[in-house]
Structures are given as structure tokens and as C-alpha cells.
Amino acid sequence: MSRRKLKQILPDPATLHENWYLRPFRALLHDPALWSFNRRGVTRGCALGVFIAFLPMPGHMIAAALAAVWLRVNMPVAVAATWLSNPLTIAPIFYAGYKNGIVLTGMEELPFTFELTWEWLIHGIAQTLKPLWIGSVVLGLAVATIVYTILNLAWRIYLTYRFHTRRARRQRSSS
Numbered sequence: 001m002s003r004r005k006l007k008q009i010l011p012d013p014a015t016l017h018e019n020w021y022l023r024p025f026r027a028l029l030h031d032p033a034l035w036s037f038n039r040r041g042v043t044r045g046c047a048l049g050v051f052i053a054f055l056p057m058p059g060h061m062i063a064a065a066l067a068a069v070w071l072r073v074n075m076p077v078a079v080a081a082t083w084l085s086n087p088l089t090i091a092p093i094f095y096a097g098y099k100n101g102i103v104l105t106g107m108e109e110l111p112f113t114f115e116l117t118w119e120w121l122i123h124g125i126a127q128t129l130k131p132l133w134i135g136s137v138v139l140g141l142a143v144a145t146i147v148y149t150i151l152n153l154a155w156r157i158y159l160t161y162r163f164h165t166r167r168a169r170r171q172r173s174s175s
Contacts, residue, residue, distance in 0.1 A: 033072040039155045045074035047148035049081025054140030056094055056132050060085060081147075094136065098128060101135025 033041060045068060052064045060082040068075040085093055102109050110127055 031069070031072060034068060034075040037074065039152065039159075041072075041074040042077050043148050043151045043155065044071070045077035046081045046151055047144040048073055049078040050084055050147045051140040051144035052078075053082045053085040054093060054097060054136050054143060056097065056136050093139075094132065097136030097139050098132045099135065100139050101131030101133070104134055104138060105131050107131055 048067055048071060049064045052060050052067065055063075057063070061079050064078040064082045065075055068078040099109075101107075107130070
């Protein structure tokens with residue numbers, strides 16, 4: 001998607017400053033790095049959003065927005081990239097994170113049994129949280145690194161292509 005198309009789709013930062021629910025954050029949202037569509041901000045924002053999408057926690061979009069403000073990367077891209085984990089993909093993502101955590105921690109995989117009791121909530125989830133978090137963080141870092149590398153490379157290839165086509169057009173028009 002082109003930069004011009006993204007600017008048309010995303011809300012204008014000035015209109016966001018006028019929303020009543022964003023008034024407490026007005027000073028934080030004033031940073032131009034949060035809204036600029038350059039290679040550095042967009043690729044880092046996308047990698048941040050993908051990493052957060054792999055974490056087993058609620059509120060991915062809020063966490064991505066806060067982390068984007070803290071790291072000064074493109075906030076709309078970071079928030080949109082968290083949509084990688086959606087109702088269709090969240091189970092395979094967390095299962096892969098859990099399996100990865102089992103391998104990394106050396107713990108044995110427990111058979112999954114579900115009971116709607118306090119005992120199961122306390123003990124059943126507690127046994128799976130450590131491998132799930134460790135595996136999800138490592139998997140999220142790996143996928144975010146891959147996404148960052150691919151986007152950065154694609155952006156550079158696109159810019160090189162545009163440069164060469166512009167140069168060829170100028171040479172044709174000058175001769």
C-alpha cells in the first residue's frame with residue numbers, strides 16, 4: 001500500500017488531538033515521529049505491532065500504542081499490525097508459542113484438560129503460563145525480526161526501482 005493511500009485511510013493527527021478521550025495524552029501524541037510515514041518509523045512500528053500480537057495478553061492495541069509512543073515509532077502502523085492476532089489466528093499463534101516454550105524450557109508437555117473450577121484456573125493455567133510466555137516472546141521476536149527485515153528490504157527495493165525509473169524518464173526527456 002502506498003504512503004499516499006495510507007494517509008488517506010488513517011485519521012489526521014490534528015483531529016485526534018480534538019477528541020475528548022485523548023486529551024490526557026495530547027502532549028504525548030504531539031510527537032511527529034508517531035505519525036510520519038518514513039521507512040524507519042513504519043518498519044519499526046510494524047515489527048513492534050507483530051511482536052505485541054504474539055504476546056499472550058489482552059489489550060494488544062493499547063499496548064502497541066503505548067509502546068509506539070515510548071519507542072517513537074509509527075503508532076497507527078504498530079496498532080494495525082497487532083491485528084495479526086485475531087479470532088482466527090490466535091489459537092495457532094499461542095499453540096506455536098506454547099510448543100516453542102516447551103522446547104526452550106525443557107518442560108514436559110502436559111495433556112490439556114479443561115474444567116471450569118478455581119483449582120483448574122490456579123493450577124492448570126499456572127503450569128502452562130511459563131512455557132507459553134517464554135515461547136511467545138521468543139517466537140514474537142523472531143517473527144518481528146523477519147517482518148522488519150522483509151519490509152525494510154522491500155522498501156529499499158521499491159525506492160531503488162523508483163529512482164531508476166525516474167532517472168530513465170529524465171534521460172528520455174532530455175535527449
